[in-house]
Amino acid sequence: MVLETERLILRPWEEKDAESLYKYAKDPKVGPIAGWPVHTSVENSLEIIKNVLSADETYAVCLKDDNVAIGSIGLIPPAQSHTAAADDEIEVGYWIGVPFWGRGLIPEAVKALQKHAFLDLGCSAMWCGYYDGNEKSKRCQEKCGFVYHHTEENKLCELMGDVRTEHFTFLTKQDWLDNQNKKLVFYVHGKGGSASESEHYKPFFRDYDVYGFDYKAENPWEAKEEFGNKVKELKKTYSEMILIAGSIGAYFSMNAGISEYFERAYFISPIVNLEKLILDMISWAGVSERELEEKKIIPVDFGDDLSWDYLQYVRNNKVNWNVPTEILYGSTDNLQSIDTINEFVNDNGAGLTVMEGGEHWFHTKEQMRFLDKWMQEETVAFEKVKVE
Numbered sequence: 001m002v003l004e005t006e007r008l009i010l011r012p013w014e015e016k017d018a019e020s021l022y023k024y025a026k027d028p029k030v031g032p033i034a035g036w037p038v039h040t041s042v043e044n045s046l047e048i049i050k051n052v053l054s055a056d057e058t059y060a061v062c063l064k065d066d067n068v069a070i071g072s073i074g075l076i077p078p079a080q081s082h083t084a085a086a087d088d089e090i091e092v093g094y095w096i097g098v099p100f101w102g103r104g105l106i107p108e109a110v111k112a113l114q115k116h117a118f119l120d121l122g123c124s125a126m127w128c129g130y131y132d133g134n135e136k137s138k139r140c141q142e143k144c145g146f147v148y149h150h151t152e153e154n155k156l157c158e159l160m161g162d163v164r165t166e167h168f169t170f171l172t173k174q175d176w177l178d179n180q181n182k183k184l185v186f187y188v189h190g191k192g193g194s195a196s197e198s199e200h201y202k203p204f205f206r207d208y209d210v211y212g213f214d215y216k217a218e219n220p221w222e223a224k225e226e227f228g229n230k231v232k233e234l235k236k237t238y239s240e241m242i243l244i245a246g247s248i249g250a251y252f253s254m255n256a257g258i259s260e261y262f263e264r265a266y267f268i269s270p271i272v273n274l275e276k277l278i279l280d281m282i283s284w285a286g287v288s289e290r291e292l293e294e295k296k297i298i299p300v301d302f303g304d305d306l307s308w309d310y311l312q313y314v315r316n317n318k319v320n321w322n323v324p325t326e327i328l329y330g331s332t333d334n335l336q337s338i339d340t341i342n343e344f345v346n347d348n349g350a351g352l353t354v355m356e357g358g359e360h361w362f363h364t365k366e367q368m369r370f371l372d373k374w375m376q377e378e379t380v381a382f383e384k385v386k387v388e
Contacts, residue, residue, distance in 0.1 A: 008109055114144065125170060197212060
């Protein structure tokens with residue numbers, strides 16, 4: 001059987017895949033944390049294709065662009081399950097090559113196998129597990145709707161010859177069905193804004209629940225935990241989530257490490273380079289970095305106090321954003337220059353719409369009409385792409 005998703009082909013492994021398999025399975029970052037040793041040669045990979053990956057319901061994960069194997073995913077029957085799966089339950093296992101991490105490809109593949117297992121194979125529930133420390137796999141399972149079930153300690157990992165702690169997550173067919181059509185818009189306001197602003201976007205997303213996030217964090221390290229916890233909680237209920245964020249809310253969202261949970265993002269006057277903004281504020285205040293380092297905090301009369309710790313955090317925690325994103329920007333924005341926005345657009349493949357004369361805060365009737373027209377056009381385009 002061959003399964004297809006938006007970006008992937010999931011197909012049976014073939015002997016000709018040995019070279020590609022070895023290319024990614026020889027990396028020590030991939031196999032050992034999942035419980036199997038690195039591949040030692042193309043010949044070794046070929047033997048594994050013949051003896052392991054040829055099993056029923058085991059698929060090579062391939063990009064549609066070239067159909068080259070870059071990872072593997074498969075359904076494990078109850079008799080071979082890592083935990084006590086019932087006869088009508090199934091377990092899923094997966095991995096993908098390091099160059100493809102952080103792009104949401106394995107969650108996309110897992111969701112395809114969930115649909116296949118529940119609708120085609122008639123399974124009543126699906127298990128998934130991860131060894132202690134494998135945070136990437138844990139996040140993938142959370143994104144796919146799995147809920148923590150139990151932990152098994154002192155388990156022998158036969159292929160690696162060691163003893164480990166393994167955590168198991170669980171998803172019933174009924175919970176999967178309940179979540180299939182639940183969609184959410186997650187709105188994050190900027191400084192001085194409020195969660196109630198989310199009401200403005202409801203007419204553009206009639207098939208979605210719209211949630212205004214009333215966050216308490218005032219800095220990115222607090223926001224990282226608060227945003228992460230909230231998004232993970234909501235993902236248990238919603239199968240699809242879209243992000244709308246403005247100003248510093250966009251930066252807090254990107255810094256929180258939650259990109260894998262969103263299908264799409266709309267940024268309005270986003271702060272995409274907070275380090276640049278802080279350096280600009282230092283210049284506006286007529287002080288130097290050395291002075292800020294010595295004093296740690298310098299009050300200013302045009303915004304938040306300058307903080308050395310804040311600047312250092314931003315420098316040491318670069319954002320990694322992998323969500324298809326559209327940006328609305330005002331040409332007179334006084335917090336982020338068009339050059340800064342364009343650099344982000346080029347680095348992340350984002351779309352950009354500029355309103356001539358628009359400000360950082362979109363609030364006048366003319367600016368709000370422009371925002372509404374932009375949002376309407378972008379959401380229609382997005383829905384059209386989904387249908388195609």
